[in-house]
Amino acid sequence: xxxxxxxxxxxxxxxLLMIVLFGYTSDQKAIGIAKDQLKAHLLAVRxxxxxxxxxxxxxxxxxxxxxxxxxxxxxxxLYVIIPITLMIVWLDRSLGLTAIQTNxxxxxxxxxxxxxxxDNISIDLPPGIEASAPPVxxxxxxxxxxxxxxxxxxxxxxxxxxxxxxxxxxVRVTTQLAQLSPERWRxxxxxxxxxxxxxxxxxxxxxxxxxxxxxxxxxxxxxxGYEMNWIWLFFILSMIAGFIFKELLGIKV
Amino acid sequence: xxxxxxxxxxKGIRTASLLLLLAVVLxxxxxxxxxxxxxxxxVLSSFWAIFVAFLYSFYALAxxxxxxxxxxxxxxxxxxxxxxxxxxxxxxxxxxPDLAERFMNEGRLPNLAKLRxxxxxxxxxxxxxxxxxxxxxxxxxxxxxGKHNIYDFLACDRNxxxxxxxxxxxxxxxxxxxxxxxxxxxxxxxxxxxxKGTPFWHxxxxxxxxxxxxxxxxxxPPEKFQGVLLSGMCVPDLKGSQGTFCLCTTRAQGDxxxxxxxxxxxxxxxxxxxxxxxxxxxxxxxxxxxxxxVDYEIRPNVAEKTAKLKVGSEEFxxxxxxxxxxxxxxxxxxxxxxxxxxxxxxxxEVSPEVEVYVTPVNIDPGHPDLPISHPVTYSIYxxxxxxxxxxxxxxxxxxxxxxHVLDDDAFLAQAYGNHEDREKMLFDALDKTRxxxxxxxxxxxxxxxxxxxxxxxxxxxxxxxxxxxxxxxxIQDLYxxxxxxxxxxxxxxxxxxxxxxxxxxxxxxxxxxxxxxxWLHQNGYLALKEGKTESGDWFEDVxxxxxxxxxxxxxxxxxxxxGREKQGTVDPSEAExxxxxxxxxxxxxxxxxxxxxxxTGVFITGNVYRGPYSENAPDILVGYGAxxxxxxxxxxGKVTEKIFEDNxxxxxxxxxxxxxxxxxxxxxxxxxxxxxxxxxDVAPTMLxxxxxxxxxxxxxxxxxxxPVAGKTxxxxxxx
Numbered sequence: 001x002x003x004x005x006x007x008x009x010x011x012x013x014x015x016l017l018m019i020v021l022f023g024y025t026s027d028q029k030a031i032g033i034a035k036d037q038l039k040a041h042l043l044a045v046r047x048x049x050x051x052x053x054x055x056x057x058x059x060x061x062x063x064x065x066x067x068x069x070x071x072x073x074x075x076x077x078l079y080v081i082i083p084i085t086l087m088i089v090w091l092d093r094s095l096g097l098t099a100i101q102t103n104x105x106x107x108x109x110x111x112x113x114x115x116x117x118x119d120n121i122s123i124d125l126p127p128g129i130e131a132s133a134p135p136v137x138x139x140x141x142x143x144x145x146x147x148x149x150x151x152x153x154x155x156x157x158x159x160x161x162x163x164x165x166x167x168x169x170x171v172r173v174t175t176q177l178a179q180l181s182p183e184r185w186r187x188x189x190x191x192x193x194x195x196x197x198x199x200x201x202x203x204x205x206x207x208x209x210x211x212x213x214x215x216x217x218x219x220x221x222x223x224x225g226y227e228m229n230w231i232w233l234f235f236i237l238s239m240i241a242g243f244i245f246k247e248l249l250g251i252k253v
Numbered sequence: 254x255x256x257x258x259x260x261x262x263x264k265g266i267r268t269a270s271l272l273l274l275l276a277v278v279l280x281x282x283x284x285x286x287x288x289x290x291x292x293x294x295x296v297l298s299s300f301w302a303i304f305v306a307f308l309y310s311f312y313a314l315a316x317x318x319x320x321x322x323x324x325x326x327x328x329x330x331x332x333x334x335x336x337x338x339x340x341x342x343x344x345x346x347x348x349x350p351d352l353a354e355r356f357m358n359e360g361r362l363p364n365l366a367k368l369r370x371x372x373x374x375x376x377x378x379x380x381x382x383x384x385x386x387x388x389x390x391x392x393x394x395x396x397x398x399g400k401h402n403i404y405d406f407l408a409c410d411r412n413x414x415x416x417x418x419x420x421x422x423x424x425x426x427x428x429x430x431x432x433x434x435x436x437x438x439x440x441x442x443x444x445x446x447x448x449k450g451t452p453f454w455h456x457x458x459x460x461x462x463x464x465x466x467x468x469x470x471x472x473x474p475p476e477k478f479q480g481v482l483l484s485g486m487c488v489p490d491l492k493g494s495q496g497t498f499c500l501c502t503t504r505a506q507g508d509x510x511x512x513x514x515x516x517x518x519x520x521x522x523x524x525x526x527x528x529x530x531x532x533x534x535x536x537x538x539x540x541x542x543x544x545x546x547v548d549y550e551i552r553p554n555v556a557e558k559t560a561k562l563k564v565g566s567e568e569f570x571x572x573x574x575x576x577x578x579x580x581x582x583x584x585x586x587x588x589x590x591x592x593x594x595x596x597x598x599x600x601x602e603v604s605p606e607v608e609v610y611v612t613p614v615n616i617d618p619g620h621p622d623l624p625i626s627h628p629v630t631y632s633i634y635x636x637x638x639x640x641x642x643x644x645x646x647x648x649x650x651x652x653x654x655x656x657h658v659l660d661d662d663a664f665l666a667q668a669y670g671n672h673e674d675r676e677k678m679l680f681d682a683l684d685k686t687r688x689x690x691x692x693x694x695x696x697x698x699x700x701x702x703x704x705x706x707x708x709x710x711x712x713x714x715x716x717x718x719x720x721x722x723x724x725x726x727x728i729q730d731l732y733x734x735x736x737x738x739x740x741x742x743x744x745x746x747x748x749x750x751x752x753x754x755x756x757x758x759x760x761x762x763x764x765x766x767x768x769x770x771x772w773l774h775q776n777g778y779l780a781l782k783e784g785k786t787e788s789g790d791w792f793e794d795v796x797x798x799x800x801x802x803x804x805x806x807x808x809x810x811x812x813x814x815x816g817r818e819k820q821g822t823v824d825p826s827e828a829e830x831x832x833x834x835x836x837x838x839x840x841x842x843x844x845x846x847x848x849x850x851x852x853t854g855v856f857i858t859g860n861v862y863r864g865p866y867s868e869n870a871p872d873i874l875v876g877y878g879a880x881x882x883x884x885x886x887x888x889x890g891k892v893t894e895k896i897f898e899d900n901x902x903x904x905x906x907x908x909x910x911x912x913x914x915x916x917x918x919x920x921x922x923x924x925x926x927x928x929x930x931x932x933x934d935v936a937p938t939m940l941x942x943x944x945x946x947x948x949x950x951x952x953x954x955x956x957x958x959x960p961v962a963g964k965t966x967x968x969x970x971x972x
Contacts, residue, residue, distance in 0.1 A: 040637035042305055043630050047481055052317060054685050250566040
């Protein structure tokens with residue numbers, strides 16, 4: 001299935017689900033009143049534009065009204081923010097990045113705690129992946145960068161040895177849509193949650209993170225050669241779907 | 254202590270939650286922060302609102318000095334000579350000076366008494382006739398009816414002997430395109446104002462003085478001027494009528510309502526009751542009479558005396574004797590043509606029968622299909638600020654009470670509901686208009702006195718069966734309520750504001766009806782077709798070839814004049830003699846049953862009106878005596894056998910009588926020296942107080958303020 005079609009279908013389904021969820025979990029009457037009040041204060045600025053006290057007062061009321069409105073949107077947001085964030089992260093690993101292609105060089109970067117460890121770091125490449133240049137040590141950043149190239153499609157574990165310990169990083173080589181894990185982290189729960197599909201590196205490892213620079217995927221729109229990151233496309237399409245569904249279902253947002 | 258710390262704690266949590274939300278939503282570091290279209294709309298809407306408000310405010314602020322400079326020169330003519338920064342005029346339609354004085358003397362109206370003691374209290378001479386659209390038109394234009402063209406609610410089509418609305422003419426688009434079964438109107442609906450003359454707030458606006466004008470009668474269609482205006486009396490409902498209620502009922506269909514309402518059957522299917530709200534005719538239908546309808550469901554709960562109503566996407570539960578909120582109604586004509594209205598539902602009964610009263614479908618102020626304000630956004634602004642409100646000119650459903658569809662309490666709940674909305678609008682206008690004119694007319698005083706005068710009198714025919722113990726002091730409560738309103742207004746104003754409380758006319762009892770058409774018939778001025786002793790409505794069975802005079806409406810009497818009426822019989826050269834003859838016979842006419850004088854004054858309009866529209870006036874105005882008024886049948890052009898009869902309807906007080914008997918009131922916060930003020934003087938007085946010259950066509954004379962120590966009275970106006 002093409003990434004464009006997946007994004008379109010997802011946008012419509014999620015647009016519908018989120019609007020329905022918003023409708024059920026929000027105080028629809030209060031949201032309607034809050035929005036109406038905002039509109040009223042905006043209109044007041046226009047109707048009484050020669051009355052400076054009205055203009056300034058209404059502007060203040062717009063700011064306060066916006067705060068009230070966002071507060072009302074907070075409760076439904078609580079219901080949706082965690083599942084949808086996790087879902088977007090999960091989808092981003094497939095739709096946001098392109099897997100490594102055969103015979104196309106890519107970089108793998110390991111970040112260590114101690115710059116001296118860089119002197120003893122080594123890489124063990126599985127069959128199907130080769131180094132296309134000597135590693136580059138960047139002592140100032142505690143990093144070593146390998147330039148690699150894959151000769152065959154597949155899922156590989158690249159081993160990195162340092163200070164007597166070996167850690168691995170998966171590398172996916174394929175032309176198909178695939179779940180990718182661009183980073184592997186030792187700590188940084190937040191980074192692991194958003195950027196990694198692998199388990200954490202061992203706590204006693206000298207390696208803090210390993211990053212494979214999967215290229216970003218832009219989805220061709222099929223119109224005059226335009227491309228777009230999936231998340232923006234999803235944002236636009238789900239908003240359009242949401243707008244249509246909210247009108248159809250009479251849900252105030 | 255505990256409560257306090259807990260409150261602080263929960264406030265802290267709320268603040269932290271809000272900050273967290275703002276951090277997540279307003280400052281997304283990655284696109285991951287997007288949490289679906291609901292949140293997306295919330296964020297976008299908020300930013301949009303702030304952005305637009307900022308743009309508006311920035312524009313207003315940036316251009317303010319230029320506009321102020323521009324106005325500075327213009328305002329030197331207005332505020333430079335103005336005696337007050339602001340004038341606030343509260344119109345209490347129909348407030349009666351005698352009742353006001355009585356209640357003040359009883360100590361029931363402390364705020365009005367304050368105005369009387371410190372400023373002015375006087376009777377305010379009204380117009381001929383003393384009818385609201387006439388009097389308020391004179392109030393705003395400062396001229397007699399011959400110059401503003403309003404003589405009654407209804408005017409007479411002399412070609413067809415039929416009435417038409419005197420204040421506005423609404424015509425659909427002239428061209429139509431036929432597509433299949435549809436006939437699509439092409440072009441705009443034309444709304445023509447029939448009231449002529451220029452309201453005084455237009456003169457103020459030209460001088461750079463801002464006005465807020467709320468619900469002054471005969472301001473539909475709204476006209477452009479510098480200020481905001483919400484139209485009042487004479488705004489139609491969505492059907493184009495002056496208010497058509499609907500009684501939805503499972504009862505076998507009864508008699509047709511005389512006027513103002515229709516019955517709609519409720520059908521029962523599978524335990525659910527189905528009814529409909531009748532709407533306007535479908536504008537796409539090839540022929541007239543295809544009424545659009547909105548269906549709704551009723552699910553009664555007999556044990557709890559409630560019913561759940563489902564109207565479109567709105568669902569609500571009502572107790573018996575309870576009104577719904579204003580509910581949006583959308584009539585679908587097809588091809589995307591919709592008419593937007595609002596109405597309220599009142600649950601009358603759930604057992605043994607099911608009955609729901611539906612108010613006339615008002616034009617939706619938040620989505621007006623016809624302009625009801627200037628600018629158009631003003632009605633929308635008020636609807637957004639306070640929620641939907643009644644827009645119909647005669648918003649209090651007097652006919653439903655007359656027809657016993659509503660009882661006293663239901664009518665009062667409706668009337669005071671509208672009144673509360675009006676109060677909110679007034680206080681908003683007071684807050685927004687700190688300089689200039691702020692005027693608001695309240696109809697509650699008129700409607701409630703019309704409908705509850707019967708309880709003021711010992712032996713009113715409409716209340717003979719109601720024991721004294723069950724009679725409520727509705728009118729006294731009404732005056733006290735208005736007094737409290739004045740008290741709240743007085744708290745909002747300072748010495749640089751002039752407060753005036755005026756009414757367009759007073760009130761008297763309406764205990765006896767007089768059918769003037771019957772009198773004309775019995776005195777040989779009006780003829781019926783051979784063998785008929787009565788006519789139908791609108792002169793059905795009248796023999797025009799033998800008729801010399803007829804009446805329709807509340808006070809007007811017309812000659813059947815050759816060359817003017819389609820089947821005129823009276824030669825213009827004989828007209829004055831005939832008018833004098835009728836006047837002589839009618840003046841002092843006695844009611845044979847009581848011996849009281851039924852008609853105290855008859856006025857030939859040629860002597861009363863001056864102006865370019867005098868020819869549209871009735872030929873004679875009939876001034877009924879106190880306790881009398883034109884009968885319901887006579888108003889509708891019907892000839893009956895009896896001339897005098899009791900008025901048994903709840904509509905038991907009236908003012909469409911001899912105007913000398915029903916002056917209005919004038920209260921003001923500052924003392925005027927005028928001894929016999931008239932409503933026609935208000936417009937010139939306002940212009941004078943704002944230091945503007947008076948147009949030469951004004952009929953009213955400006956009042957003068959009594960000198961106050963240390964203050965200079967207003968200079969004499971230029972004309």
